[in-house]
Each structure stands twice: as C-alpha cells, then as structure tokens.
Amino acid sequence: MTESLLPVIESLDEIELSLPSLDDATMNRAADIVSTVKREGCEAVRRFAAQYDGLAADQPLIISSDELDKAKAAIDGDTLALLERTAQRIERFATAQRATLTDLTTDIDGGQAGHTVRPVDRVGCYAPGGRYPLVSSVLMMAVTARAAGVSSVTVATPRPTAVMCAAAAIAGADNLLAVGGAHAIAALAYGIDALPACDVVVGPGNRFVTAAKKLVSGDVAIDMLAGPSEVLIVADDACDPRNVAIDLLAQAEHDADARPMLIALSRKLAVEIQDALQSELESLPTATSARRALKNGFVICAANAQQAAEWCNCIAPEHLQLALRKPESIRPLVRHYGTLLVGNQTPEVFGDYGAGPNHVLPTGGTARYTGGLSVFSFLKTQSWMRVDHPEKLAEDVAALARLEGLAAHERAAQRFTLSNSRV
Numbered sequence: 001m002t003e004s005l006l007p008v009i010e011s012l013d014e015i016e017l018s019l020p021s022l023d024d025a026t027m028n029r030a031a032d033i034v035s036t037v038k039r040e041g042c043e044a045v046r047r048f049a050a051q052y053d054g055l056a057a058d059q060p061l062i063i064s065s066d067e068l069d070k071a072k073a074a075i076d077g078d079t080l081a082l083l084e085r086t087a088q089r090i091e092r093f094a095t096a097q098r099a100t101l102t103d104l105t106t107d108i109d110g111g112q113a114g115h116t117v118r119p120v121d122r123v124g125c126y127a128p129g130g131r132y133p134l135v136s137s138v139l140m141m142a143v144t145a146r147a148a149g150v151s152s153v154t155v156a157t158p159r160p161t162a163v164m165c166a167a168a169a170i171a172g173a174d175n176l177l178a179v180g181g182a183h184a185i186a187a188l189a190y191g192i193d194a195l196p197a198c199d200v201v202v203g204p205g206n207r208f209v210t211a212a213k214k215l216v217s218g219d220v221a222i223d224m225l226a227g228p229s230e231v232l233i234v235a236d237d238a239c240d241p242r243n244v245a246i247d248l249l250a251q252a253e254h255d256a257d258a259r260p261m262l263i264a265l266s267r268k269l270a271v272e273i274q275d276a277l278q279s280e281l282e283s284l285p286t287a288t289s290a291r292r293a294l295k296n297g298f299v300i301c302a303a304n305a306q307q308a309a310e311w312c313n314c315i316a317p318e319h320l321q322l323a324l325r326k327p328e329s330i331r332p333l334v335r336h337y338g339t340l341l342v343g344n345q346t347p348e349v350f351g352d353y354g355a356g357p358n359h360v361l362p363t364g365g366t367a368r369y370t371g372g373l374s375v376f377s378f379l380k381t382q383s384w385m386r387v388d389h390p391e392k393l394a395e396d397v398a399a400l401a402r403l404e405g406l407a408a409h410e411r412a413a414q415r416f417t418l419s420n421s422r423v
Contacts, residue, residue, distance in 0.1 A: 019364025093356030124188030
C-alpha cells in the first residue's frame with residue numbers, strides 16, 4: 001500500500017463526532033435573508049434569487065403543476081419509467097409505514113380517550129440543486145408527504161432542470177419554487193403571494209439552508225438540521241474489499257465535506273480496503289472530491305464484533321452498513337443510526353436510490369435521538385377524551401389541584417364530584 005487514503009486511528013477520541021457548528025457569518029447572513037423575506041415577501045425572494053440563483057427577470061418564480069406535467073411529458077421514456085418505478089417503491093414503503101400508526105380509542109375512568117392521527121395541511125420540500133441536483137430527494141420527500149395524506153406539497157430547488165420538474169410532477173407536487181438557499185426556506189416557511197406558508201419544511205442543503213431551517217424552526221416544523229453525508233461500514237473477512245471501497249467512495253463523492261468511516265475486524269482487511277480505494281480512485285470521475293472527503297473519515301480496527309457495535313453506538317452514523325459474514329449477530333447490539341444496511345449485498349447506494357426507505361437522514365451523531373424523514377414527519381397525533389361519569393375522576397383531580405395550589409382548578413373539579421354532581 002502506497003498511501004493511507006482513510007486516516008488510521010486507534011481511538012474514537014482522536015476524532016470529532018458531533019454535528020459541525022454553523023459559523024457566525026453564515027448564521028448572520030441567513031438571518032438577514034430570512035427576516036427580509038418575511039418582511040418583504042415575493043419581491044425579496046426574487047431579488048435574492050437573481051443574486052444567488054441567477055434567476056432572470058422573465059423567468060417564473062413558481063412553476064405550476066401544468067408546467068411540471070409538460071416537463072414530465074417531454075422527458076424520454078426510459079427516464080420516465082425509471083422515475084416512476086422509484087416513486088412506486090418509495091410510496092409502497094411509506095404507505096406501509098403510515099399503516100402502522102392508527103387512531104386509538106381506549107377506556108378511561110368515567111369515559112373514553114384516544115388519539116387521532118392527522119396529516120398537516122402544507123409541506124415544503126427542499127431539494128439541493130448544486131453540482132448534483134438530487135432528483136431522488138424530490139421523490140423521497142414529496143412522495144412520502146403524499147403518502148402521509150398531505151394535501152398541498154411544494155418542491156423548492158434552484159435552477160430546476162427538466163428532469164427535476166418531471167420528478168416533482170411524478171411525486172405529486174402542486175408546484176415548484178425555482179429558487180434555493182436561505183431565501184427558499186424563508187419563502188416556504190412564511191409564504192409569498194400565491195404560495196401559502198407551509199406547516200413543515202424538510203430537506204437537505206448547504207450551510208445557508210441549514211441555518212435558515214434553524215431560524216424558522218418553531219414558526220414551522222422541520223425534519224432535522226443536516227450536516228455532511230456519512231457512512232460507517234463494519235466489515236470482516238467475508239466482505240469483498242473492492243465492494244467496501246466503492247461504497248465508501250460513493251459517500252465520499254457527495255462533496256469534500258462528506259465523511260466515509262470504516263471499522264475493520266482485522267488490520268489485514270483494513271490494508272486491503274485502503275488498496276482497493278486507491279485502485280478505484282484511479283478511474284473515478286469524481287476522484288478529486290472523493291479523495292478530499294476521505295481525509296474527513298477514518299479507519300479503526302476492532303478486536304471483535306461487540307467492540308465494533310459499541311463504537312457504532314458512539315458514532316451514531318447516518319448510514320450504517322454491516323458488511324459481515326453474520327450481520328444478524330451484531331444487529332441487536334447497534335441502536336443508533338439513520339438507516340441500517342444489513343449484509344454484504346445491501347450497499348449504501350441502495351438506500352440512496354429508492355429501494356423504499358427514505359434517504360433524508362440524521363447526521364453528526366443526531367441519530368442518537370432522532371430518525372430519518374418518514375410519513376411520521378408529516379403527521380400529528382392529537383389526543384381527545386369524552387367523560388360521561390365525571391365523578392370517577394373529579395375527586396382525584398381536585399386533590400391534585402389543591403396539592404399544586406391552583407384554587408380555580410380545584411373548584412372546577414369539585415363541581416363534578418359525587419356530592420355535587422347532578423344526577
């Protein structure tokens with residue numbers, strides 16, 4: 001081996017695992033953009049779109065569903081079929097997810113209570129449109145929102161290509177906001193002209209998108225604050241080193257900030273994968289970005305599967321792939337990840353491109369407390385109760401109110417105690 005493309009570490013203490021902080025300059029600029037859009041609306045969005053997205057004065061800010069349908073009709077048949085197959089897989093999985101959360105009615109003292117599961121009304125889906133416009137993200141977000149029952153879905157992306165517009169049509173978007181960055185997030189959150197404010201804003205993006213989502217959170221719901229893409233592969237000698245190498249590179253080519261990580265069950269395997277990385281890079285068109293991203297990652301050797309699992313839980317990666325002879329032996333031990341890819345025939349790229357589960361996932365260790373985008377991101381669970389025999393509850397309620405010193409609460413409950421109830 002001539003070069004260690006992945007830095008070799010002996011302890012996780014040698015690396016920073018948490019989500020990178022947004023710098024003050026980014027937050028301040030995003031705050032200025034968000035507040036300006038909130039105050040000035042459509043005029044501000046168009047001004048920022050001209051400055052940052054190159055949107056010409058004669059280009060539409062919002063592309064209607066009719067225009068999206070025209071883009072769908074104009075793309076070639078093979079691409080159309082590919083997008084439709086992918087959308088169907090995503091929809092099938094999301095619909096099955098939705099079915100797991102149902103309305104509830106249960107008995108309580110004196111009556112019944114329960115919950116109703118209901119979708120939000122309006123969702124905004126942000127899809128990056130930089131060097132690699134993420135057509136798959138449009139499908140992942142908008143199809144899932146529709147499967148949740150959302151009635152109004154807007155896609156936002158800068159400089160939308162014909163294929164991006166077609167994907168929005170296939171996913172069931174009502175329209176497309178043809179801008180990006182912090183001004184797109186603000187427009188989705190607060191509304192502009194014919195585009196009403198959304199209830200939920202989702203999707204990955206650059207640091208200005210992330211900053212804007214942080215700023216509007218609370219006024220609207222967001223899915224998560226996304227950081228650089230990550231994959232962690234746990235591999236033993238049952239894997240093909242070339243397969244592991246190319247999966248690491250598939251993550252690394254996203255951008256120079258991506259983080260490919262490897263836990264090898266032997267030093268010999270670690271060396272073989274490093275060699276395979278070098279070999280694959282020689283013919284990879286995205287080698288420049290991938291090579292830089294590899295430096296953000298690491299390889300560490302575990303003594304056994306149990307130690308590997310402990311490290312996985314410390315890292316809590318976006319994608320966790322178990323390239324092992326017996327992946328089911330470690331699966332119960334790993335608890336924190338955005339998505340789990342089980343076995344040597346389940347590469348991370350299958351998760352990226354629409355096998356079914358969503359690819360909008362938590363990064364920077366946030367998988368310790370949150371999951372990825374799903375139909376649940378667009379649903380709210382509303383509780384209810386009906387009490388027909390209040391005397392069964394009233395005395396305890398009054399006693400608790402008295403314990404807390406809330407006199408009006410106590411009096412309100414006492415009106416329904418057995419001694420005071422009218423029967």
